[in-house]
Amino acid sequence: MTRQQHLGWFLARGFGPHGWGHPYLDWDYRWTSPDLYRQSVRELEQASVELLVIEDAPSLGSPETLDLRVRHAFGGPKLDPLLLAPYLFEATRAIGIAPTVNPAALPPYTAARQLSTLQHLSGHRLGVNVVTDTGSARHFGAAAPLGHDAAYDRAEEWLTGVRALWRSWPEDALVADVESGVYVDGSRLERVQHRGEHFAFDGPLNAVPFTDGEPLIVSPGGSGRGLGFAGAHSDVQLALAPLEATALRAYRQRIHDAAVAAGRTADDIRILFAIQPTIVASAEEADRLVRASANPDDATIVQLARKQSSDLETDLTALDLDAPIPPGTFGDHVSHGSIARLVGDHDATTTPLRVLLAGLARLRRTGDGTGLVGTAEELADRIEQLGEEVDNDGFLLWGDLHPVTVHRTLDELVPILRRRGILRRELDDRGLRANLLGS
Incomplete structure (x- = not known):
């Protein structure tokens, strides 16, 4: 029997204009109000979803692609998800x-x-999705933007420093003894003096120790450097890979190898593969959608080019659709994973851009193991199968945090998974670590 799977939700649009570009805009939720997110997150919790990861990009992008990012709300505007979190915890x-x-x-x-x-x-329910978006750096200081790997070096130094500050209070430093009147034994606090390549700061931290563990560290990133970072530092890896046993098994092995190389164990990290399923009422409806996607029209291709331009911070709409992407088009700051998703299995040097975009438009069936369009029963079959074949930890469902999207995705799927014993019925209230790591 497949072990229980962890289920999370990836809010890919971030704290942005939810409903824009969709028919459910006319539900008249205000995306700048916490009510939309509070209602949706309660539904996720009812469904035993253990973790909500909220995407963010502090920047509206480069001057060349700014209009593309905001015109259709693909890449902005966005408000700060760190400030939304307290409303969701409450x-x-x-x-x-x-x-x-x-x-x-x-x-x-x-x-x-x-x-x-x-x-x-929050009662020890915080996670931190650490990203290395280099294009935003110009908003926070005069230093030149870092390259891809150097940004991971900075993130590594940052996270090491943050953890050193969290740990600057040994367990016995907080005395809280009423009879003696001693609240803290200051002699036990770690001073922490950090002088690094990117940061300089002193401790100790003006806070108190955690009672149920530090915040969970989440990281995305599919490059070699990104996988190495996850293996060494992350509790949860937001993973992107083809939903096929061989690919998932190889991805998991790379993360586990990186964890072991860093002195950790494979069980110290949970790998959750991000998926965006389209759940329909029947296999016939799924087949119809797949057939319709095989030959996207020009309007669909252009719309995909706009969205990819936002994700890649590169204006693809200015390129010749019927020619390969010219070498050097993507700057060093562009996510390697985003480029890989665009290119897929094609040879980028010879494949016309139109073909790459058409590949993104192409839907595939859940039932035959090639895609994510199918019935809830078929998706449950696939989740169960991959749990058995690759000992998978679980999945992050990718979508807006809107009641319509949440219900469309979970209404049928959750009962099926629970009846099969694949999904828990209730979350542990001891904190995020207890749910995801069992600690």
Whole structure:
């Protein structure tokens, strides 16, 4: 029997204009109000979703692609998910919330203190999605943007510093003895003096120790450097890979190898593969959608080019659709994973851009194991099968945090998974670590 799977939700649009471009805009939710998110996160918790990861990008992008990012709300505007988190914690009791934090945006001491505060206020349900978006760096100082690998070096130094500050209070430093009148034994606090390549700060942290563990660290990133970072530092890896046993098994092995190389064990990290299923009422309806996607029209291709331009911070709409992408089009700051998703299995040097975009438009069936369009029963079959074949940890469902999207995805799927014993019926209220790591 497949072990229980962890289920999370990836809010890919971030704290942005939910409903824009969709028919359910006319439900008249205000995306700038917490009510939309509080209602949706309660539904996730009812469905035993353990973790909500909220995407973010502090920047509206480069001047060349700014209009493309905001015209159709693909890449902005976005509000700060770190400030949304308290509203979501207040509305729930057990689900974990992981807002995205960019090391370029928050100095280690400020980050450590703010994250410590949220960990305590939430009952130890905080996660931190650490990203290395290099394009945002110009908003936070005069230093030149870092390259892809150098941004991971900075993130590594940042996270190491944050953890050092969290751990600057040994367990016995907080005395809280009423009879003696001693609250803290200051002699036991670690001073922490950090002078690194990217950051300089002193401790100890003006906070108190955690009672149920530090915030969980989440990281995305499919490059070699990104996988190495996850293996060495992350509790949860937001993974992207073809939903096929061989690919998932190889991905998991790379993460586990990186963890072992860093002195950890494979069980120290949970790998959750992000999927965006389209759940329909029948196999016939799924077949119809797949057939219709085989030959996208020009309007669909252009719309995909706009969205990819936002994700890649590169104006694809200015390129010749019927020619390969010219070498050097993507700057060093562009996510390797985003480029890989566009290119897929094609040879980027010879494949016309139109073909790459058409590949993104192409839907495939859940039932035959090639895609994610199918019935809830078929998706449950696939989740169960991959749990058995690759000992998978679980999945992050990718979508807006809108009641319509949540129900469309979970209404049929959750009962099926529960009846099969694949999904738990209730979350542990001891915190995020207890749910995801069992600690």
